[in-house]
Amino acid sequence: MSNDKIHEEFEAWAIARFINSATMKPLQRSADEPDGYHYPVLNTAWEAWKASREALVIELPQQSGANLDWNQAIRYCHQAIEDAGVKVSQ
Structure with missing residues (x-):
């Protein structure tokens, strides 16, 4: 942010x-x-x-090589959390 x-x-x-x-x-x-x-x-x-x-740091689940929808959801969540001003751990 x-x-x-x-x-x-x-x-x-x-x-x-x-x-x-x-x-x-x-x-x-x-x-x-x-x-x-x-x-x-x-x-x-x-x-x-x-x-x-x-x-304040949020830890998201790992992306999965086999599940594109899961990975996209993780990326959307990552962006939304950062847009709210909160850090996401890598």
Whole structure:
């Protein structure tokens, strides 16, 4: 999953929970750290969000040389899981 997609999901969650009282901007990105946020609490939440995504890994069954439908289903599942932002072990 791209970092943009992860940011998008995080911001959808965070928009209702955080606001920088100094600027009144809810999700102000850091000028010094493009992957982070200006507001320290939000930046900490972002780091925790990324770590939670890194920790979650799905293991799919092995493909079978004799069953093309099974193999296709495994490939579809692999893609759908990654599109959801979760890692798949190889």
